[in-house]
Amino acid sequence: MKQYPYTDKKDTRSGFGAGMTELGRTNPDVVTLCADLVGSLKIDTFIQENPERFFQCGISEANMIGVSAGLAITGKIPFATTFANFGSSRVFDQVRQAVAYSNKNVKIAVSHAGLTLGEDGATHQVLEDLAMMKALPNMTVINPCDYNQTKAATIASAAYEGPVYLRFGRPVIPVFIPEDMPFEIGKAITLNEGTDVSIFATGHLVWEALQACQMLEEEGISAEIINIHTIKPLDTEAILASVQKTGCCVSAEEHQVNGGLGESIAHTLITNYLAPQEFVGVKDTFGESGTPDELMTKYGLKAANIVEAAKKAIARKTK
């Protein structure tokens, strides 16, 4: 397989911070808001350099979403930032009415998404946010996979006109996406071409998918690895082209299987091209405290789980 060497491990949220720093210097319309989690969102540099363009909201996420919508009315590009759980489930009605239905140019940029928030436990580990956000008309949903891609996604979100939910994580993971790889909202990226099975992964699971690819290759199985950084709009063209070639697929995400990326892919397949699909994701359960790695193992989100799912999908192929 194509190699994705890495020399560094960083958190995706730092990629967001780096993107915001750049936007602070290049786009005078960008403003940020935060609900008492500035350190966690890595926006210190943006705030230092642009104090007049930052609004501390305190622990009041609902108000933050409304204030963001108001700022967007005046032509600003607000980034409302907090933990993913508090930027989605806690404020779903505010996001629905003031941002999505009103079609305001608000970017809801949230960290600590998914299971790998770790020790804080299930109250903070949102595993349902992609389902909520993709269900909203007008909403674009992005879940980048590493530091470099999160930085690129942040910059692309500011340039895009319309509501965006931009989701990233807490743990440090390998930085493997080349810094200069183009990022286009809604355009999937093929990381490895293969013929036996398509693996569609998003967020932290993209790295696991690459590891799975290597493991499968050692067993003589050729896997196509596609990075679905945009959950909505979904790149159905890339998905169908790949599955038409390989004949089966696996979806992999750090999210509930219910309502996640996998279900969007299943919908694409059932309405266009029938093929076996296996799901790697959290299976209708809340998380718990633990290290990110322990949780990934316990809830079946590791490369080995993707390998197993890939073999199952291949075995179910009829031709």
Add this chain to the structure above:
Amino acid sequence: MNLQEIASQVRRDIVRMVHGVKSGHPGGSLGCTDLLVSLYFKHMDLKTDENGQVVFNMDGNGEDLFFLSNGHISPVLYSVLAHRGYFPPAELATFRKLDSRLQGHPATAEHLPGIRIASGSLGQGLSVAIGTALGKKLNGDSHLVYVLMGDGEQQEGQIWEAATFAPHHKVDNLIAFVDFNGQQIDGPTEKVMNNRDLGAKYEAFGWTVLHMDGNDYDSLDTVLSEAKGLTGQGKPIVVITKTEMGQGVDFMMHTHKWHGTAPNDDQLAKALAQLPETLGDY
């Protein structure tokens, strides 16, 4: 044409719109008519072209802006916007009907001039108005932002998040109104969930608090002018606005029963008999 005459037509529109589709919220709409007429026809500085015709831009740069947080009283807003020239009054006949721009609760999705945010799910308008006021400051625009909320709506927690935020960030280009009619769907507000002394609450949060009779044009003029004079002094302003639900139609007054009830044919005729036609019915 004086403001009272315009208000009479707006009230005719309200009862006719709600009657026409057998749904909607006449009580609060009638109560807030005088406030909205005063704002849109006298006190707000609106963007107009060389012929005095209002011009609508979504960003509202260089003009005063109004937000309706208690979106269920959409009939009064729609009628006032139409007569102020944002869209043809004839369109009021489409209220709440299929394919209309006049949704039951205001929405931007239908691109109705004058509407900049959706409202209906309560408690969100104050936050939006605050954000817009901050945006105006960033844009170097010295115009004001107005927002109207219901008194029942004050029960929403988000109101108090916003009430804390605005003084902290010195949002002093904002004038908020609480429509204090004392009624909500399930009955008198003090019985459903007592707000107690709203003015004292806002004052404790750091707001400048004024009181006004929202159905009296002398009070409206005096207090709106006073409120505008108090902007730019580091504090947001809230005007507790006493209104009578159903104002102008005797059998709709002094009760919560017309909060969300449409008049039948006889009731419509009775209501219209109390309201002189001034601008021509749609």
